[in-house]
Amino acid sequence: MSRPEDTLPPDLYYNDPVSRQYTTSSRIQKIQAQMTHRALQILNLPPSQSSHILDVGSGSGLSGAILTQRGHTWVGMDISASMLAIALQRGTGALPRKRRKLAQDMEMDVEDGIDDKQSNDEDAGDEEVEDEGEEDEIGDDAPCEGDLLLADIGQALPFRPGTFDAAISISAVQWLCQAESSDENDAPTRRLKRFFEALYVCLKRGGKAVMQFYPRNQKERDMVGTAARRAGFGAGFLVDAEGTKAEKVYLVCSVGGEDVTATIEAMEDVEIEGGAVGAGRGREQKGKFGKGEYKKGSKEWIMRKKERMERKGMVVKKNSKYTGRKRKVAF
């Protein structure tokens, strides 16, 4: 089974037949909808607020339909013109409306020789699609309400500071780990750096981003997490169904003011990795961190420093759950 990002860049991979197959596969739709709901749950937006949200890699507009349903206004970015074209077809009746119809289409596509297994979303275990929850019925009959941009998230996010309350991304960030060309400026590290720095700027203070993606290995996951932290985010990973076929990795990023770990810890059945850094640190601190990948003052940084000091035989304060946590400033 090949991973899509190993074969072609997304604008070429999601060409017309693949886009259509990807969009009309009810199975992929269900998994995508579930991940969107999960991302929104992690975002934990104030229930009374109607937010302005960026959808990074908005594809066919499936996540957007859920955002609209929840009363949010969103802007989607995608590098694939044919995926965006499908998003535009929402609400026009051009997309199949019933699941039975969807299943037929999928069979037809298989007969047409399109490998159903080319998508990462297909890697999920069967158990995920068993429950027939109401939330999975994302109507193709609703028009796409969000604004769409044809854009490469590894190039730029063309928004002024503080544009969005939050950002979500479903199955897109792994594309940034691909070199778009042999040009040094297109190297994954450069693309990730540009993306996270721009994302940091266009989110409002206290804003959060939750990004589900498919890292191909630990190194790639670390590379993404490091890029987020270097851009100034407090960032941590939340992993659902870890170690199973249905494993889902969510990168949770916060723009100052909030300890991401605390948010994640409050949730059940999750594994936490990476932890949060930079809680309470503002934009003015951006770019200032010590050697290595840990920001000065962060939990990781403190732990590292303690380790080093202990190794040198110094007496250090015992670690507690409060180690490295943000403390409220008292006036």
Added chain:
Amino acid sequence: MKILTLNFLTCARKTCKSSPAAFPLHPRDAELEIVETEFNALFIQNILPRVEWDALKGLCTELGLTNVPPEAPEPKELFDTSIKSAGIDEKEKEPTQLTRDLHNLLLETTIQSGKLVCGNCGHEYAIKEGIANFLLPSHMV
């Protein structure tokens, strides 16, 4: 492309990042269309403080849209604060006509085709079927 989004978009080129002339982008040959969308007063309330009012007025002048209030409305102008509605839940407050007008301008007035031009570098971003193309040739990234 909604007028609201236009009020947030800047030039994507690295060299324009710190230039004040890179915002707002200037619409050219714009074909406008009203696309009705569900009225949501709470969203207007949330987004209004982030709207750059002078940029909005400039954009609207360029697009031939008139009747934009000269000053940004105050939050208290968005909901009816008459005695009748005093003391009731925020959600049940009656939005004013001004709020509906803002919804119409920011969320329902859209550019279907045309281009957006950077005031700093002159780069043109095409809009087709309401979708703006922000893909850059690699030497501009």
